[in-house]
Amino acid sequence: xxxxxxxxxxxxxxxxxxxxxxxxxxxxxxxxxxxxxxxxxxxxxxxxxxxxxxxxxxxxxxxxxxxxxxxxxxxxxxxxxxxxxxxxxxxxxxxxxxxxxxxxxxxxxxxxxxxxxxxxxxxxxxxxxxxxxxxxxxxxxxxxxxxxxxxxxxxxxxxxxxxxxxxxxxxxxxxxxxxxxxxxxxxxxxxxxxxxxxxxxxxxxxxxxxxxxxxxxxxxxxxxxxxxxxxxxxxxxxxxxxxxxxxxxxxxxxxxxxxx
Ligand code: F6R
Numbered sequence: 001x002x003x004x005x006x007x008x009x010x011x012x013x014x015x016x017x018x019x020x021x022x023x024x025x026x027x028x029x030x031x032x033x034x035x036x037x038x039x040x041x042x043x044x045x046x047x048x049x050x051x052x053x054x055x056x057x058x059x060x061x062x063x064x065x066x067x068x069x070x071x072x073x074x075x076x077x078x079x080x081x082x083x084x085x086x087x088x089x090x091x092x093x094x095x096x097x098x099x100x101x102x103x104x105x106x107x108x109x110x111x112x113x114x115x116x117x118x119x120x121x122x123x124x125x126x127x128x129x130x131x132x133x134x135x136x137x138x139x140x141x142x143x144x145x146x147x148x149x150x151x152x153x154x155x156x157x158x159x160x161x162x163x164x165x166x167x168x169x170x171x172x173x174x175x176x177x178x179x180x181x182x183x184x185x186x187x188x189x190x191x192x193x194x195x196x197x198x199x200x201x202x203x204x205x206x207x208x209x210x211x212x213x214x215x216x217x218x219x220x221x222x223x224x225x226x227x228x229x230x231x232x233x234x235x236x237x238x239x240x241x242x243x244x245x246x247x248x249x250x251x252x253x254x255x256x257x258x259x260x
Contacts, residue, residue: 014043150183
C-alpha cells in the first residue's frame, strides 16, 4: 500500500516534498527527478527554490518531464518545455542540457515516444517521479483505458482534460487534442513515485487511484502496483479516502528511522 501523508495545505506539502528531494540531492548530486506540470507540483517547485536559496545545489541533477502537448509552436508559453524551463530549470539553476521533455513537434512526432524512451533508458531511469492526478484519473496524460504496460507515445486528451486545462489558454480551442506522454509502464519504472493532490476537486479521483480497484479505467490506480509510493495531499483531497484514519495513525506511529 502507498504511504499516504495528509498535510494542512499545499504549501506545507510542497515544503515537505521539497525537503525530501533536497536531502536526496545533497546525498547524491546526480539525482534524477521526474517533473510534472500543471498546478499541483507548483508548491514543490516553490519549496525547491527555498532549498536552493538555503544552499542545496541542483546544478548536477537530471530532469525528465512526464509529457508535452503535440503541435504547439516552439516557445509557446504553455508548452510543457516552456513551463519546465520557467518553473524548474531557470529558478533552480539546472543545466538545460540535462532537462528532458518529450518532443511535441509535429515534424517527427511518429518517433517522439521511442526517442524519449531511449533517452530514459540511456540515462538509467528516474529516481523520484512527481505526479499529479487529473479529474479523469490520468497520471501523465494516460487517460482512462491506457494500458498498464504502455510506454511513451502519442495520446488523445479527453474533452474533460482539455476543459480542465483550458484555464492555461485563451480558449478551449487552443488546447491541443494530442500529447506525448510517458506511459503507465514508463512511470512504474521510476524508483519512487510521489503523487500529489490538492482540493476537493481531486478527492474522488484520488480515492479511486489509491484505494479503488486496479483498473485501466482509473489510470492512477497503476500506482498500487509500485513498491514505493508516497501520496501527499491536503485535507480536502483526502476527504474521500476510506482509510484516512488509518493513514493518520500510521503517520503518528511511524518508526523514527523510516523516511518516505
Ligand atoms: C502534468 C500531467 C498531468 C497533471 C494533471 C493534474 O504533467 O501529467 O497528469 O498532473 O492533469 O493537473 P493539475 O495539477 O493542473 O490539476
